[in-house]
Amino acid sequence: MSAIVAGDKPTVDAILAPTFMHTTAEGKLITRARELAETQKLPLTMKATQQNVDIVGNVAIVRGVNTITEKNAVERVRFTDVFINANGAWLALSAQESPMR
Numbered sequence: 001m002s003a004i005v006a007g008d009k010p011t012v013d014a015i016l017a018p019t020f021m022h023t024t025a026e027g028k029l030i031t032r033a034r035e036l037a038e039t040q041k042l043p044l045t046m047k048a049t050q051q052n053v054d055i056v057g058n059v060a061i062v063r064g065v066n067t068i069t070e071k072n073a074v075e076r077v078r079f080t081d082v083f084i085n086a087n088g089a090w091l092a093l094s095a096q097e098s099p100m101r
Helices: 002-006 009-015 032-037
Strands: 016-023 029-031 045-056 059-070 073-086 089-099
Touching (some): 009 016, 009 032, 016 032, 029 032
Parallel strands (some): 016 089
Antiparallel strands (some): 016 029, 073 089
């Protein structure tokens, strides 16, 4: 998460699986290539809480709440991230957010 906020493309590139897909809270589907192309330093903070991790074989599912603060606006989204262990490295395969209203 800190690599995303910092706009750290090399780290984000190393974390994303080749077939990574991201479903945003607005329902947009973003490919790995687009995620990398849009990675830039963001004028906000993100804090993940209520995280729960389930590991089954070489797959990990992380669920939690992300609090995004930008200027005086605060948004909370529930997220589910799926990781796969490929040759000893955990890679993000899928990310999905749902707005909390």
